[in-house]
Structures are given as C-alpha cells and as structure tokens.
Amino acid sequence: MGILKKEKEVIQREKSELVDSINYAKRIQTALLPSSSIIKERIGENFILYIPKDIVSGDFYWVETAGDWIFFAACDCTGHGVPGALINIVCNNALNRAIKEYGITDPAKILDKVAELIVESIGLDGEVRDGMDASICSFNKVTRELFWAGANIPLWIARTGAIYELLEFKPDKQAIGLTENRLPFTTQKIEIQKDDILYMASDGFADQFGGEYGKKLTRKKFKEILMMQRGKSLQEQQVNLLKFHNEYKGKGDQIDDILVMGIRIEK
Secondary structure, eight states: OHHHHHHHHHHHHHHHHHHHHHHHHHHHHHHHSOOHHHHHHHTOSEEEEEEOSSSSOSEEEEEEEETTEEEEEEEEESSSHHHHHHHHHHHHHHHHHHHHTSOOOSHHHHHHHHHHHHIIIIITTSSOOOEEEEEEEEEETTTTEEEEEEEBOOEEEEEESSSEEEEEEOOBSSOEESOTTOOOOOOEEEOOOTTOEEEEEOTTTTTOEETTTTEEOOHHHHHHHHHTTTTOOHHHHHHHHHHHHHHHHTTSOOOSOEEEEEEEOOO
16 A cells, blocks of 8 residues: 555656646746737737637737738647647747748738748658648738638628628638648738627637537537627627636536637727
C-alpha cells in the first residue's frame, strides 16, 4: 500500500505541474488576444463569446491596423487544447506578417499569403496538414469600405431596414494551409449601412450536441438564435448566447472551442 500511495502522489504532482504549465500558457495566449476596449476603439461596439474547450484554445480572434486599414478576423485552427494552441500561434503570426511585412490589404490575398506562410512553417514535407478556417474583414476607416473573405467560415450581417434581415455571405470551401488543388481565395466588397452588426463564428457553437434529444445544434439553428437578438445590445446578446449554450449543452461535454464575434459598424 505504501508503494501505491507513493506512486499516486507522484502522478498527482505531475498532473498538477502539467495543469500549472497549461494555465500559464493560457495567460500567454490571452495576452495575444486584443481586448474588447481596443476593438471598440478601432472598430466599434462589440462582444466576443470565447469559450475554450480545454484550458487553451485553437480558436482565436485577431484585430490589427495598418495605415487607413483595420483588419479583424475570427479564426478556427485545427484541433483544440495544446495542439490547437500551438497551431494558433503559427496562424496568428502569419496574419501579422501578411499585413506588416508584406503590406497586403486585400483579405483574400491575406489568406493566400497566410496559407503560404503556414505551409512554409509546418507543412513543407506534407506530413503536417494543420491550418485554419477564417473569416476576415478589411475596413478602410477613411472611405468606409468593407472587404471580406472567408475560408469555410461565413459572414453574417444583421440589418434593420424596411425589414429586419440576416444577410449571409458564403465563404470559399477550403481551409488555409496545405490542401490539394488549392485555389486563390476570393474577396467580396460589401456595402455596409449604419448600425449593421457583423457576426463571425467558428463552428463550435453550432456543432454542440445537447437539447432534449442530444442532437447537434446546427448552423441553421444558430442563425435563428442570432435573428432572435434583434433590438438587443451587444452585451445582452453575449449573455443570451452564453445562456443558450449552457442550457443546450446541459450536463454534456463541450465538444469544441467556441468563438462568436459581434461587431456594430458605426458609420
């Protein structure tokens, strides 16, 4: 019994040290993320629902500026936990290099360059096929023009006019990274209106299993939930989405990292 007790203590100590290390990694990862106040200062009112499945996350959100341009994106890297977090750092760095080192402003060309940089970093031998999905906007604060590109992640815009509608912009159906027969990404110029709310989200929220029958929520249902947020402040929307997720998941496990961004364009 003494040997078993000693082995148990060793295992518990090693587990504690591992968790402490991952918690410290979370502090570093969090420090790389832009704060809500910075996003508000650069773009406008916003909310960010960010729920890692494990302590660290493969999802991340990104905001940068260059000259008259503001760039913002929601990104979903391969995996979650520690492996996802490592890919997260590679992809975050590639985005920063695309605009700062290469001076690219077109969102599709940013994604093309990021794919190239990811392959250079981790996929040259073809053995590592990790990468990310993303939804990225380039907004010119002088001309007030918005350009968007997506890799497997759409963009939704809630607009109040004669009717209330949720516009959906379809992404290119390919990931960013080492993929077969990769095509150039495509940019869409989007005419925005005052008080438009832009939504970008990884698939974690929509892919959650739960509810009465333990089924996947689905992207269709997620869009319906966004539609139900009409007239509510972005802070209220964040609270509502979190509450829905927790109730839908119930006592089940969260299956993936969750990221939902909502940004009101003040024009």
